[in-house]
Amino acid sequence: MLAKSPDKYTAGQILRAVEGNLAPVACLETDVNQCNRRSICPTIGFWEGFYNVINNYVDSVTLQDLASSECVNEGNDYSI
Numbered sequence: 001m002l003a004k005s006p007d008k009y010t011a012g013q014i015l016r017a018v019e020g021n022l023a024p025v026a027c028l029e030t031d032v033n034q035c036n037r038r039s040i041c042p043t044i045g046f047w048e049g050f051y052n053v054i055n056n057y058v059d060s061v062t063l064q065d066l067a068s069s070e071c072v073n074e075g076n077d078y079s080i
Contacts, residue, residue: 010059010063011058011062024051
């Protein structure tokens with residue numbers, strides 16, 4: 001049973017609770033990037049941008065959105 005209504009939970013909250021951090025690379029798993037190569041890493045900007053896109057997207061979708069989406073309602077087999 002949910003403690004709040006489905007529109008109060010984001011997909012990001014659920015994914016992080018189940019999977020942990022959604023960082024695409026290990027050096028972004030903590031609040032402060034501890035990697036000693038960060039200042040010379042040619043790809044860190046890409047990974048930071050990608051991580052921001054991931055977080056923004058999963059945090060913009062609610063459990064209510066998922067439950068009421070057309071692809072979920074096409075059949076009776078619910079898998080969220």
